[in-house]
Amino acid sequence: MKARCTESNHTLADLLPGETGTIVEVRGEPELRTRIQSVGLRPGRRVAVVRRSRFGGPLQVRLGTSDLIIRPQQAAQIVLA
Numbered sequence: 001m002k003a004r005c006t007e008s009n010h011t012l013a014d015l016l017p018g019e020t021g022t023i024v025e026v027r028g029e030p031e032l033r034t035r036i037q038s039v040g041l042r043p044g045r046r047v048a049v050v051r052r053s054r055f056g057g058p059l060q061v062r063l064g065t066s067d068l069i070i071r072p073q074q075a076a077q078i079v080l081a
Contacts, residue, residue: 012047012061013075020048021080028077039068041078 015021023045026033040063041047050067051060058069 010080011076012049012070012078012080013059013072015049015080017049017051020046022046023078024081025079026077027079028074032074032077036074036078040064040066041068041070047078047080 010021012021012023023041023043025043026036026041028036041061045063048062049059050062053059056072058071059075061068061070061075
């Protein structure tokens with residue numbers, strides 16, 4: 001898989017299927033940050049986008065050996081390096 005994000009203003013929502021990035025920061029309200037981090041999406045972790053739904057639907061994200069489904073609005077709060 002290729003890494004495309006090199007600037008800190010890219011988010012998980014910007015990645016295309018097959019691309020990867022390393023989480024730098026999780027933004028948003030405290031409840032959202034807690035929920036996102038509780039499923040393993042924490043700074044320093046490498047993530048890959050497996051699939052994107054059509055028409056702005058959820059993203060399938062691979063984190064290690066686990067796959068997660070995440071809303072685009074939530075993915076936009078996860079900043080990548």
